[in-house]
Amino acid sequence: MRVAFISLHTSPAERPGTADAGGMNVLIRALARALQAGGDDVEFFTRRSRPEQPDTATLDDGLVVHHIDAGPARPLPKSEIDQYIDEFRDNLGSLDAFDVVHSHHWMSGVAALPLARAAGIPHVMTFHSVAAHPNSPLRDGEPPESPARLTGEVTCATQSDLIIAVSRYEAAVVIGRCQADPARVSVVWPGVDTDLFRPAAPDEAWTPAPSVRPGYLLYAARLQPLKAPDLAIRTLAALPEAERPDLVVVGEVSADFADYEAEIHRLVTDLALDDRVIFLPGQDRESLARLMRHSSVMLVPSHSETFGLVALEASSSGVPVLAAAAGGLTEAICNTHTGILVPSHDPQDWADALLPLLRDDELRLRIGATGRQRAEQMSWAHVAGRTRDAYRRAIASGPIRHIAFLHAHPDDETLASGALIAHLVDAGFDVSVLTATRGEFGEVVPGPLSHLAGTPALEYRREAELAGALTSLGVRGHAYLGIPPARATDEPRRYLDSGMIWLRPGVAGPAPDSDDASLCRSDEAEEVADAVAYLRHCGADLVVSYDDDGGYGHPDHVRMHDVAKAAADELGLPFAALTTDRDKATRWFDLTGYLPRVASALRNHRTQLTVHDDGATITHSGGQTEPIVTSTGLVGQVPHLP
Incomplete structure (x- = not known):
């Protein structure tokens, strides 16, 4: 994920214990480092407090900090900074390059919330401190709270997609005083660098100054x-x-x-x-x-x-x-x-x-x-893991909650998008799969199941294989095109595998002996209507299918691309196409950690392929051997996904 850390009033580069820098500065910098160590990209946005600060700086630990003009470029009392929130927001600009906006302290949240909303990005809020109650004696000796803070904290608490509180105490205050929805509040305790903060060795004598006696x-x-x-x-x-x-x-x-x-x-x-x-x-x-x-x-x-x-x-x-x-x-x-x-x-x-x-x-x-x-x-690694889970929860609770994958044949779902499907399921999305045919004309792996080739029994076998694969991936919603709920009329029908021949290099067509009921020879408008019925039934918010060339040119793949895109257009849904071309992808997913799960799903497709003992390569029924795909991209209207 790409995460924007908004820290308006203080920079992560400031030394704790100076000016307004303290535990929050330590926390956000350590958390950002841990998130980056886990593969996420984190960038900071803070107010320019000195004229010599560059627009963008890279800290000694590799973290990127953007300095935003808001008020005079000099240190200001925290109690005066809130008058520059609007200027900070205006100069911050668009945040649509990020997947999550995480604001730290109320001023950051007030500045960033409208920008996150405009970009359709989840806004996550951590307060780090909440204004003292107006009648609290803790305000003795403190400057009066800005009226903007009291209302700003309520805005951040009630409008953010998720609040990450650093303690149960803070969560209770945010819920009780700032009116946050308890269902949108998660508690993630801070971590600690146990290598840096360690006990003294027995022979490690030291005092901070000559005048300081041991045991201070x-x-x-x-x-x-x-x-x-x-x-x-x-x-x-x-x-x-x-x-x-x-x-x-x-x-x-x-x-x-x-x-x-x-x-x-x-x-x-x-x-x-x-x-x-x-x-x-x-x-x-x-x-x-x-x-x-x-x-x-x-x-x-x-x-x-x-x-x-x-x-x-x-x-x-x-x-x-x-x-x-x-x-x-x-x-x-x-x-x-x-x-x-x-x-x-x-x-x-x-x-x-x-x-x-x-x-x-x-x-x-x-x-x-x-x-x-x-x-x-x-450890901070543990904190980063819990924070990452919270980000995924915020994304999954956003406008995109249900994702529908539309494919032509059994095993395509896992071959082309298995790792992505499993990843989205784990991230908390509802994922449904619509399959057009049973792959009736496909070849069968030579061996004990060869006798099924060309028989009605192959259809039922491949239905069972697909059910097992989808279970391995965590998919619970599945249908076949033409069968309710993926049917626009009361009378069900089956779309058959079209087979394939190469018409010329790079261009394929249906097999000459394909049935009139095959996917490519059937009425495309009817197929689109059936797909629309299914997308309505499952409540899809995003439609995913093949690229316009069908991946490798199979005519059924190309037809399903056309059907899926037309159905998405009819319903006004975003459509994204699968690609293995990193340069072409609007969004790329490196999901190598899902290899064992995808291999397990593919082992269900015994009539179509063989998974090698290395768990990383397969051989198709036609004899082609290739690695299992775990990294994939999406092209088109790609929302902010984890």
């Missing part, structure tokens, strides 16, 4: 009231003086909280902790990981967190976490197992919870080891 506490977040760095400092002051470790505070203030940093420094001085509290600026990922694994306890005192990624990173580093029992932190931390959750923001309660950890080395080691074990089960 660590706080790492933006300096703003919501993150409660003041509580971390007051907790230190509440400890017995003889047992106070150093506290390393990592983070910077954003423009919305320009005066807060001075308040925090005054608090340190007022509590006589100048020799115990060390302030460091926002760190790169490697430096933060080193700070974590050498700390004794990680403090996460936030008043609210949608998840609290830094807590999971500390667990992965083998460090116990002391965290507020607030929001998603109750999911990032397993209380008493990977950390301790404190149900209040009273400094004495925090000090009382912290002291046992400081006094008991064995307890810290045990909690740290459990945290590491849990983190190892939460």
Whole structure:
């Protein structure tokens, strides 16, 4: 899939802990890397915040970032950026080259939703934070919420095709406060880089600065009231003086909280902790990981967190976490197992919870080891897989839900489109197959079934073979052209195999002895009417059949292309043709992972072909040997499919 990540107010290239960059920046960049490692293409779109930023940049990990003009090209307080949402949308332009638009934070969603709708692309929303309730005390010390945010979050929650929440807590808030449909909300916990965030080796001594003593506490977040760095400092002051470790505070203030940093420094001085509290600026990922694994306890005192990624990173580093029992932190931390959750923001309660950890080395080691074990089960690859499943769900719930494949003979379905059919079934689409004939005049594989050639029994055998193949592919809806529900009148009829002869190089025609009831000699208008009846019956939203040359020129294939396209046109449905020419394809699907499933389906067609022991090649009844097709393309009106 091609996925557009919209991150209007902050770039994935920004260092967490600086300005408005934080856990969201870490999450979206790590998720994008993991999706790309799994074969998807992800591109970021963010606001240009410095004049020297190019229109398009490639980060050191290969991710592409597009800088969009919206407001002055300088850092802005987050509270001022929403006035440039419309300009960002206007300059963002069309998104129809993508299969999914994934917006991060409400401003991104408000900007991108109309563009996704215009392009017919599913819009997926992740909030990362939701506005505090108007009566919430958490707003003390915070700038007032923009009225646009409160209405914008409701718009994003109610109009997005799917919401991916980073915690059950966030899902409940989005449903309860923002009116999201619970059926359109999925929870996908963030992951962690367990190679980067690892426990310290026994002989790996290190301190962040010469003045910092080993066994320090660590706080790492933006300096703003919501993150409660003041509580971390007051907790230190509440400890017995003889047992106070150093506290390393990592983070910077954003423009919305320009005066807060001075308040925090005054608090340190007022509590006589100048020799115990060390302030460091926002760190790169490697430096933060080193700070974590050498700390004794990680403090996460936030008043609210949608998840609290830094807590999971500390667990992965083998460090116990002391965290507020607030929001998603109750999911990032397993209380008493990977950390301790404190149900209040009273400094004495925090000090009382912290002291046992400081006094008991064995307890810290045990909690740290459990945290590491849990983190190892939460890789970004796992998160990417669940996110990819969510994207497929969003696509499958869009305007294209039911796809009908129209083919001429049994085994064509699997030979030409088996991998694609299985892939679409797995992605959550309803897939139906309409077959025109039973391949009555086709050759039979030499061997124990040769006696069926030219007999009525061959028709029934091939019906059974096709039923088995479709079951292997996961198809539940199937009919034969001319038999209800694929019949426009009350009287059923059979369309017979036309056979084939080469009229001249590259041009085939029906066999001279083909029956008048054969597909090519029957009335095409009647065939189209029967196909229309079936497409109406199954509720198809997209019609797929052969290319205009029938793949290799078989006249029945060419006729079914014409019938399928005419039926789609009559119903106003999009039509897409199968192709093996990558250069010709409007959309190409590399589906080699489906080879075993396609081979299993083909093994049902014993009268028509033989699957070799390698499970990758077949020999047709006529003696031709070729590889099993798993990669295929679609030409024409191809909607956004996974």
